[in-house]
Amino acid sequence: MLEGNKFTAGMSVIAGIVGKFFPAPLVIENFFYYGLAVVGAAVGIIAANKSKRLGAIIAVIGIIIIAVISGFFYIYLLNTVDTPEIWTYIIEGFLFIIFISTFFFAARLGDLSSK
Amino acid sequence: MKYYITATLVGLMYSAASAQQSPPVDNAPPPALTGSVTSHANFTFGSDADVMADKNQINHWVCSPAEEGLIFIWEKARLSSPPFSPLVGCQEDPHLVKAVAVDPDYDAPIRYNQNGIQKSAAIYVPVDQRSQTSTSPQTSPKTDKIQAAPGAAEGRATFRKTFLNQDKQPIRIEVTVNFAVSDQTLNLGLSAQPPYIKVGLGSLEWLQSSRFVSSSTAIYTSATEQNLQAEILPVPKIIRDQDLPWIPEISRNENMLIITSKQNEFFGKISVNLANNTGDNLIETPATIFILDANYRLIGTAMYSAPIPSER
Numbered sequence: 001m002l003e004g005n006k007f008t009a010g011m012s013v014i015a016g017i018v019g020k021f022f023p024a025p026l027v028i029e030n031f032f033y034y035g036l037a038v039v040g041a042a043v044g045i046i047a048a049n050k051s052k053r054l055g056a057i058i059a060v061i062g063i064i065i066i067a068v069i070s071g072f073f074y075i076y077l078l079n080t081v082d083t084p085e086i087w088t089y090i091i092e093g094f095l096f097i098i099f100i101s102t103f104f105f106a107a108r109l110g111d112l113s114s115k
Numbered sequence: 116m117k118y119y120i121t122a123t124l125v126g127l128m129y130s131a132a133s134a135q136q137s138p139p140v141d142n143a144p145p146p147a148l149t150g151s152v153t154s155h156a157n158f159t160f161g162s163d164a165d166v167m168a169d170k171n172q173i174n175h176w177v178c179s180p181a182e183e184g185l186i187f188i189w190e191k192a193r194l195s196s197p198p199f200s201p202l203v204g205c206q207e208d209p210h211l212v213k214a215v216a217v218d219p220d221y222d223a224p225i226r227y228n229q230n231g232i233q234k235s236a237a238i239y240v241p242v243d244q245r246s247q248t249s250t251s252p253q254t255s256p257k258t259d260k261i262q263a264a265p266g267a268a269e270g271r272a273t274f275r276k277t278f279l280n281q282d283k284q285p286i287r288i289e290v291t292v293n294f295a296v297s298d299q300t301l302n303l304g305l306s307a308q309p310p311y312i313k314v315g316l317g318s319l320e321w322l323q324s325s326r327f328v329s330s331s332t333a334i335y336t337s338a339t340e341q342n343l344q345a346e347i348l349p350v351p352k353i354i355r356d357q358d359l360p361w362i363p364e365i366s367r368n369e370n371m372l373i374i375t376s377k378q379n380e381f382f383g384k385i386s387v388n389l390a391n392n393t394g395d396n397l398i399e400t401p402a403t404i405f406i407l408d409a410n411y412r413l414i415g416t417a418m419y420s421a422p423i424p425s426e427r
Contacts, residue, residue, distance in 0.1 A: 026231035027188055027360035082156060082228040083184045083201045 023078060024096075025089065036093055040100025047101065048108035056113065063106045070098040138178045139207055143167050148219060148237045156228055158185055158202075162192065164215045164239035171215050173239050175418065176207035177225070184279045190363055191223035192238050193403050193418040196278065197361040198229070200414040203285050204277030208417030211270045212241035213399050241420055243400050268397035269295040272419035274404050288414065290314050290406060294422055296394040300386050301422070305343070305374055307381035312414065313373055314381075315405030318421035320347050320370035322387055327424050329388040334372070341383030344375045354405070358413035366403040366416075373405075397422045 024032035051059075074095035081088050138159055141147040147163035158179035165172045175192035179185035184201025187194075196202040216239070223238040274290040286309070293304035301322075307314055321327050322334045330336075338345035349370050354362060374385075402421035406414040 023230055025229050026186065026226055029231070031360075078230050082181075083186050084198050084229045086199075088229070 023075070025078065025084065025092065028089075032093070032096055036096050037100050040097040041104045043097060044101035044104030044106075045108045048105045048112065051109075059106070059109050063102050067099060067102040070095045070102070074099055138205065139163065139174060139176055139209070141165070145215075145239075148239065150234065150236055152227070152234055155232055156185060157181055158187075158227070160189070160225060160234075160236060162219070162223075162236070162238035166215055171212050171241075172209055173212050173215060173241055173418075174207055174209040175238060176205055177202060178205040179203065185227060186229065187225055187227035188361060188363075189223070189225045189236070189238075191220060191240075192236075193363040193366070193401070193416055195361045195363065195413075195416045196276070197358055197413050197415070199281070199358075199412055200278040200408075202276065202415075203279050204287070206276040206278075206415060206417070208272065208274050208404070208419065210272035210419045212420045214242040216240045216242050241399070241401055268394070268399065268422045269293075270399065270420050270422065272404065272417075274406060274415070274417045274419075276406070276415050278414060280408075288312055288406065290404070292316065292404070292419060296389070296397060296422070299389045299392070299394040301389055301394065301397075303385040303387070305381070305383055305385070307376070310376045310379055310381035311409045312381070313375045313407040313409070313411065315350075315353065315371040315373045315407065316402070316419070316421065317350075317366050317369050317371050317405070318400060318402035318423055319372040321424055322372060323347050325390070327390060327393045329390045333387045334385065337385045337387060338374065338383070341385060342376065342378045343381075343383045343385065344377055345385065346373050346375075347371070348373065350405070353407070353411065354413060355411060361413055362405070362416060363403055366405075369403075371403075371405055373407075393424050396425045398425045399423070 074092055077088060077092050077095070138149070138161060141163050143165040145164055145166065147161045149159065149161035151159040158177055158181070160177045163174045175189065175194050177185070177187060177189065177194060177196070179202050182203065184203050185196060186198045186201050187196050189195065194206060194208065196206060219237045219239050221237040223236050225234045225236050226232065227234065270293070272292045275288070277285055277287045280286050288308060290307045290312070291305070292314070295302050305314060323331050325331045328334070335345050347370055350362060350367055351359060353371060353373055359367060399420040400423050401418055404417045404419050406416070408414055
């Protein structure tokens with residue numbers, strides 16, 4: 001059973017660390033940090049509200065897999081495509097939203113399971 | 116035959132691009148401040164000041180042999196190369212200045228590649244004559260001059276860059292701006308190649324102020340007579356949202372004089388009569404040149420010394 005308060009606090013700390021040190025494309029960092037991250041948060045919370053009956057184990061495994069995959073490909077694109085085109089930014093934006101949403105999905109799920 | 120002509124044209128464009136890959140030569144002291152990057156990207160960069168008997172010049176440059184192009188922003192040098200016009204040769208901005216500050220700015224990093232790697236760099240800075248009467252964050256600590264150029268306000272700036280266009284073809288552009296004051300008339304000479312580009316000049320919005328010019332519409336009518344079109348608009352109204360972050364931060368909220376050619380060549384001299392002895396009281400300040408393509412996409416930015424009224 002997920003324990004709500006601790007889990008939420010833990011995810012908030014992780015999200016804070018990720019937000020502080022996770023890189024974003026040159027000169028549009030703020031668009032990612034303060035624009036797409038908010039979208040990711042909303043997506044994560046809405047998704048959690050719609051799937052509150054998800055089993056704890058399945059939720060944790062799903063969150064980790066999605067976070068690792070989206071985070072890996074986001075970092076991969078960011079570091080291997082030196083001269084991006086518009087499609088690069090679009091894919092990165094999508095992956096970034098998914099990545100951020102997993103944290104808020106987990107946090108919200110933790111809240112719901114503790115009630 | 117058609118393929119032969121196309122291949123020849125492409126070859127000529129490539130040779131024009133490769134001819135631009137050598138860093139500029141240091142003509143006079145002080146020595147150029149240069150550096151290079153070989154990991155994650157391959158380019159050289161430098162800032163050179165040439166202090167001579169009759170003129171002083173500063174040039175910031177970045178040269179990259181990378182075929183896929185280099186994106187970078189050199190904030191304090193006001194030099195930038197956005198992702199939709201990546202650099203495939205050299206980008207430089209030799210421009211005359213009244214005086215060069217004794218101490219270079221050693222805190223002028225370049226950020227490059229999509230992941231924003233930072234490289235330490237230093238630049239020579241002009242003495243901002245405006246800072247002698249007010250505080251300017253960029254140059255206030257550096258008030259000593261190496262040498263001041265004598266004479267009335269006159270200047271020249273050149274912007275050169277070879278970049279990849281949307282079709283991945285290397286395009287070389289060169290823009291030259293001259294200005295001189297004679298008999299209370301400011302003459303602004305402009306030439307640009309290719310002629311379809313748009314040239315934006317920062318810090319010249321005073322040219323439509325009746326406080327400083329005899330007619331607030333003179334800049335527009337003079338441009339029209341030269342088959343040019345002049346507009347003075349805020350930078351955010353001209354520059355597309357996705358290009359705005361590639362504008363040096365200090366220039367994002369200013370007005371720019373944007374000049375466009377209405378014919379197949381971009382060449383002309385715009386003359387504006389000055390009012391109230393403004394011509395005798397012009398000083399020079401570091402400003403930004405904005406180069407845009409026909410669709411208002413940002414090709415790059417650079418620095419030049421703009422003439423402004425001292426009491427502006």
